[in-house]
Amino acid sequence: MNPMLNIAIRAVRQAGNIVTKYYDTADSAELKQKGNHDLTNFVERKAKRQIIDIIFKSYPDHIIFTENDSQIYQKTEKVQWIINVLDDNINYLKRLPHFSISIATRVKGRSEIAVVYDPMRNELFCAWRGHGTQLNGYRLRGSSLRSLSEALLSTNAIFQEHENNISAVNAVQKLLYKCADFRHSGSVALDLAYVASGRLDGYYAINLKPRDFTAGDLLVREAGGLVTDFNGDNNYFFSGNLIAGNARIVQSILHQIRLKQ
Incomplete structure (x- = not known):
């Protein structure tokens, strides 16, 4: 080791x-x-x-x-x-x-x-x-689920509407209608660990600091998952905005949050 x-x-x-x-x-x-x-x-x-x-x-x-x-x-x-x-x-x-x-x-x-x-x-x-x-x-291997409609997702987004939080609330609302259910546990690191273990199918997060997600990021990727920013790139370490899950679930989440209202 x-x-x-x-x-x-x-x-x-x-x-x-x-x-x-x-x-x-x-x-x-x-x-x-x-x-x-x-x-x-x-x-x-x-x-x-x-x-x-x-x-x-x-x-x-x-x-x-x-x-x-x-x-x-x-x-x-x-x-x-x-x-x-x-x-x-x-x-x-x-x-x-x-x-x-x-x-x-x-x-x-x-x-x-x-x-x-x-x-x-x-x-x-x-x-x-x-x-x-x-x-x-x-x-561990992450979830192999293919359909967003059956996916259990989690987020760190605050659900109260605020001028600095409107886009995040809108994205969560879109996903809430398309996925099976949502969770908000409070612990970013555990949420990402649960994605790595398949307990959660995907994760959507905003405004994180590296100390929040750096460990969980590697857990997900080494379990066969994908972590991207909201553009599908790998700049989340700088933006603090990330999506995690298997490749199909991540792509489905990206598609939903890119859709116009």
Whole structure:
């Protein structure tokens, strides 16, 4: 196994122990005094520190990104680690057990390894470029569904109409009429992991940051899926707008969102 993948797996598992520990004890008087946002900040800082310590112990010369996405675009010979410590923190706050920890590495502008960990279900999704995607050690393939009318899709789009959100709402409405059903889980990384595993047939997302999708992107592609921007190209890393699924479902989604009202 890729040694960086081993380190990433160790890091997400130990961070997962921290996240679940405070999830299970969130009703304690000590944590209640912190307030909701202070609690998530506390948990994220603690889990982030654990991940960074593990990575730097093995790779002190590598670069780690947790929030400052803009520098990820810079060309560098150094390995970049892209971390999302708690996706989705709102679910975590509300005690909805659907969130994840994700880590990906990029080398010379290409994603090399990816890990998405669901600590509540103990599900570990991982991928190594050229070696496929696995869930808890079992090889994954994405959905082979051919018809959009039978597809279960997911999105991160907010459904309330707003001047900055009108095009996304319109696209989701078009897709809602054409697909079997929609989901909005809150965790981008888990949604993409579910596309890689065939639990979801497709994903439509807007305004993402690289830390949201870099790990899930590799999971989907190594499971035989396709990830594109809204033009069918591969510029989603810069635009933050992406569609994921098998080739036929992605093409069907692209066709629908391109249709005039």
